[in-house]
Amino acid sequence: MAQSQPDPATVVAPSAAVTAAPASPTPPPNSQALPTPLPSGHETLEIDHDEHDDDVDSALGDDQLTLSTASLASSIRNYTYENGRRYHAYRSGEYILPNDEKEQERMDLKHHIFTLILGGRSFVAPVGPNPQRILDVGTGTGIWAMEVADAYPGADVLGTDLSPIQPAWVPPNLSFVIDDAESEWSYSPNKLFDLIHWRMLFTAIKDWPRLYEQAYKNLKPGGWLEVHEHESDINSDDDSVLKAQDLKDWFKLVAEACAKFGKDSNIAHKQKQWMIDAGFVDVQEDVYKVPIGRWPKDKLQKEIGLYFQVQTLDGLEPVSMALFTRVLGLSKEQVDVMLVGPRKAVKNPECHLYLRFYVVRGRKPESD
Numbered sequence: 001m002a003q004s005q006p007d008p009a010t011v012v013a014p015s016a017a018v019t020a021a022p023a024s025p026t027p028p029p030n031s032q033a034l035p036t037p038l039p040s041g042h043e044t045l046e047i048d049h050d051e052h053d054d055d056v057d058s059a060l061g062d063d064q065l066t067l068s069t070a071s072l073a074s075s076i077r078n079y080t081y082e083n084g085r086r087y088h089a090y091r092s093g094e095y096i097l098p099n100d101e102k103e104q105e106r107m108d109l110k111h112h113i114f115t116l117i118l119g120g121r122s123f124v125a126p127v128g129p130n131p132q133r134i135l136d137v138g139t140g141t142g143i144w145a146m147e148v149a150d151a152y153p154g155a156d157v158l159g160t161d162l163s164p165i166q167p168a169w170v171p172p173n174l175s176f177v178i179d180d181a182e183s184e185w186s187y188s189p190n191k192l193f194d195l196i197h198w199r200m201l202f203t204a205i206k207d208w209p210r211l212y213e214q215a216y217k218n219l220k221p222g223g224w225l226e227v228h229e230h231e232s233d234i235n236s237d238d239d240s241v242l243k244a245q246d247l248k249d250w251f252k253l254v255a256e257a258c259a260k261f262g263k264d265s266n267i268a269h270k271q272k273q274w275m276i277d278a279g280f281v282d283v284q285e286d287v288y289k290v291p292i293g294r295w296p297k298d299k300l301q302k303e304i305g306l307y308f309q310v311q312t313l314d315g316l317e318p319v320s321m322a323l324f325t326r327v328l329g330l331s332k333e334q335v336d337v338m339l340v341g342p343r344k345a346v347k348n349p350e351c352h353l354y355l356r357f358y359v360v361r362g363r364k365p366e367s368d
């Protein structure tokens, strides 16, 4: 089915802004008006009918991040190995995705996708040119925190995670701490943050409203919280999603297993309300359709679609393995077989699939 070309003027427009954020007096490096190539959640993505995807496998090289272990107690490196993957040791069993090098590559590829979606920016909240303290919760490989520390050399940037998988050589204004974001945060009241960020924590958190409350409590008055997540389901603007039923069923099973595990895998659309409920003001939500595959006509959407296809293919096994074996009691072999259909759907050039990415930010009122 032919799709209409989105009006370029609406491509950058937020789909559901609640209130306009105040303009920053001097725009920080991240807030340059770079175009995002993706239509908002209400626009259609135009299909390239000449595009035919060949088999796509991980296009990533073998470059790896160095483990930063020097200052960390051995117990947090006492990793668990299961079905060929490595899992975190601190709060063992709480997070269902691996922390091995393969998974780190996937995190960094997703970082690249988010950066392309945001037109080269790390975040969009108008924090001003001189933030002093920035926190990245669930920092993973620390790639976002490193970029932000480089962009704001005057700011102290802190990244927290359950896994000590961050590199040793980082900008001098950046540090990493092993910490459970669901524990009580113990930051000093006179060292509150100007910006708190988290990204891709779906499947990780049990008590989301509490996380938002802790972020609120630990921000300076006027400070910003910005969160980036994508939905855990597929859609298409034509009826080609019907050809991807195996993948749709897989997302459904992930949601069921996550729920059994006490976590909600489909939270992207809930963040705005959680932010408002926690007391944030000027809450803005941008929604972008991110294609899976090279099927869009637009060149940059095609590039993003290829990366997202690769990361989706690479993500099926790590997202499923611990979840389906530990929570649903399946064997590794059963999981492997179960992934054949979803993998085919991801590679099927006739499926014009996308996921919605949500970029949400809100400000702690000055008066608080």
Ligand SMILES: C[S@@+](CC[C@H](N)C(=O)[O-])C[C@H]1O[C@@H](n2cnc3c(N)ncnc32)[C@H](O)[C@@H]1O
Binding pocket: 088, 095, 099, 107, 108, 111, 137, 138, 139, 140, 141, 142, 143, 144, 160, 161, 162, 163, 179, 180, 181, 182, 198, 199, 200, 201, 204, 205
């Ligand atoms: C999908 S990765 C995303 C990493 C990073 N935010 C990014 O966007 O590149 C999720 C990360 O959250 C971490 N994580 C999961 N549960 C956590 C918790 N309760 N506290 C802190 N970090 C957690 C995991 O160890 C993992 O590194």
